[in-house]
Amino acid sequence: MRVVRTVLELREALDYMRMGGHTPVGFVPTMGYLHEGHASLIRKAGEMANTVVMSIFVNPLQFGPNEDFSSYPRDERRDLELAEREGADIVFIPGVEEMYPEPIRTKVSVDSLTTQLCGASRPGHFDGVTTVVSKLFNMVQPDYAFFGLKDAQQVAVLRRMVSDLNINVEIIACPIVREGDGLALSSRNVYLSGEERTQALVLSRSLRETRKAIEEGTVRTVEEARKLLESVISSSPLAVIDYVEILSFPDLETLEGGSLLSDAEGEVIMALAVKFGRTRLIDNNVFIPKEVHALV
């Protein structure tokens, strides 16, 4: 595994791999502090590509002024061990100076898909994501790029960007990885106190129970599903709901509260953002109501 810190070294390392016929190239962009979710992305990349590039960069552009950029957890040594163990070929760890040698004046923005859900609570966040991912795609020129579905909105936004701008990469969305007790893995879980960690289980539990109620037919409308999600989450005294939304996926359009889930075409997302103390957690479940309905 090669560790590179400059764009020039990265391009050289990639040229070397391509020259040797080690294509296609798979790319896993991360902000580091890697966990089993990231590991699953590297493994998936290894299945589909002959060169696996991972980047580790905590991108200041996608953090708001009152967000956790400076305190975002970092552990380079552990990250490199995990990357090596899981089979990454090249790890790109640029400093902020290398990514933004001068103040960046160019912005890549997607004007739909970014105003709802996390876009509403985090203005400018997705512009920061699409801009840095554009830069990384231009540096790596991967055939496949791997993202976790925990950031489902990010996946939707990046797919739209890739399609709109004719970027020659396929976005591969990978399933959410969870702890044994259901908590979705997140680098931010490290912020949680013991009590917050316990209460945060309401997120996955609300999704599981609502999904089950939909399958059993006791929840039939969008509004009933949202109510059930909210009531499970509210059973935690520490939970402060940012949003609980049920939208079409991946176009993230509002579904009428009174409409039957079984009438929804294609995929639907139940998406949650909830604060526990100062830590904001997200979780979601994407499913096809028509298929769930068929199970009943």
Added chain:
Amino acid sequence: MRVVRTVLELREALDYMRMGGHTPVGFVPTMGYLHEGHASLIRKAGEMANTVVMSIFVNPLQFGPNEDFSSYPRDERRDLELAEREGADIVFIPGVEEMYPEPIRTKVSVDSLTTQLCGASRPGHFDGVTTVVSKLFNMVQPDYAFFGLKDAQQVAVLRRMVSDLNINVEIIACPIVREGDGLALSSRNVYLSGEERTQALVLSRSLRETRKAIEEGTVRTVEEARKLLESVISSSPLAVIDYVEILSFPDLETLEGGSLLSDAEGEVIMALAVKFGRTRLIDNNVFIPKEVHALV
């Protein structure tokens, strides 16, 4: 020469050339209605690259609602003859449907360099340019891209975009090509009546005379230079000035009116936009005052 009309055909044609070792790839994006200025770009591309791709696409995104998108001159047959004669290998002529199969929600914008000069008179114009050029760069993945210096601001904006987003292409700026009498070539010159065409010569004449006055030392400050440009242009009764500006290049920063041109570091641009009837023409001259001064 191959003529392709879809992104898929374009990528296949490029793969074929690359497979055959015909690299580097040079790219000349145009809006068609080609003239000797475009021809000079193709020839320059032929000198630097082993595959020359030209695109012809009148991009609706970079025209304002009251601009000349629908009346912009088009002549595909003549364009293809010129492209073939000058040595293009691949000509990409997509329809609007091929470039924008669904309404585009992604925008690439450069937030400096675009508010002055043509950016002030044509709000949104440069966002349209940077977005479509991003798309074309992603389709062609050229090593070099060739643009005429007549659109000097476009060159400055695209250079900034390429640098900010780490796009792996070198922007090659080529000199303005002029008629024998000095008129800068433009597809829009076809709009001019005989009388407008004659009076439009004040643009190049104002630049030439001001340049000469600077060389001779009779014009020394930024304000004196601007005054001289304006007075020559105003000698045409049909000329309606949009802007006459003297800025640093390529960062397009304002120079103090009272400052000596010989104090300016690096390059300076004298940039003009003037309307004759309904036709808006631009012209400019980029020079290094310190070198001009040395000549005196």
